[in-house]
Amino acid sequence: MDQLMDILKRNQLSVTEGRRKILELFLKSDGALAHADVEKKIDAGFDRVTVYRTLQTFVEKGIIHNIPTTDNSILYALCKDNCEAGHHHDNHVHFICDVCDKTICLEHVAIPEVKLPKGYQQRQADLVISGVCDDCR
Amino acid sequence: MDQLMDILKRNQLSVTEGRRKILELFLKSDGALAHADVEKKIDAGFDRVTVYRTLQTFVEKGIIHNIPTTDNSILYALCKDNCEAGHHHDNHVHFICDVCDKTICLEHVAIPEVKLPKGYQQRQADLVISGVCDDCR
């Protein structure tokens, strides 16, 4: 069975054209994608609402994860770690290139532990680094 | 001279009621504020546009810095480090409490260095940790 179907089935999602197309887009794209990117890069004309709902579903199922940014955009990228529904455990650094503006998952760079002040309990950590990527030097 | 004026003068900003009120709000508030918070918490009825422009100005001058989040909101907090116009160098961890929903600058917790893959050049780093804060345990 092909990878795409596999992911959808494994997560008990009925396979529809929208989900196939959007998941395919993530599979073949290297960087992270914003909602707007998904809408643009998909040839088929899905409704905006469908895109919102699909992304949300994928996040809930642990198929994609989102990446915080300081501008007002949420970015999404494929989970390559074994994320389960409702519980992500991606633990890698994200890199945003100032030049090409791509956002890349650095799968092999783990977020270091930090010692928090007394009484603070950590659940999740996001480390986003910006600068110049390898391609743009 | 009082602290408020001092900050505005130092950054060559003409002192207006809007700027005074908004800066005052940041000075006396412990956590970070979203645009919406600023609008709500200010008694005087400034135009939304003025708030947008003021926040933007403050960020450019290095008076406040913004904090990335995974939901679609930009948070702002006072720079306590010596940030210059156009060049922030806050280097502290931000903590978002899942319970009280406050976002706190952990001024004394530095973001650790990470070793990036060959070719990547770092300019800035944002580390946002969420969990339960000291007050909410």
Add this chain to the structure above:
DNA sequence: TTATTTTTTGCAACAATATTGCATTTTCGT
């Protein structure tokens, strides 16, 4: 396969958030 149930989609309406140009007002330096 066909019929039935469940889920997903598109549409429309709405809400919230953000940006821009321009006339008026306020602040600043003289």
Add this chain to the structure above:
DNA sequence: ACGAAAATGCAATATTGTTGCAAAAAATAA
């Protein structure tokens, strides 16, 4: 107090995100 420069409010517009509901598609049962 006066003139130049900067900030503000207003209105119009754009972008982004949410919700309810009927139609369409997919999954399941027969």
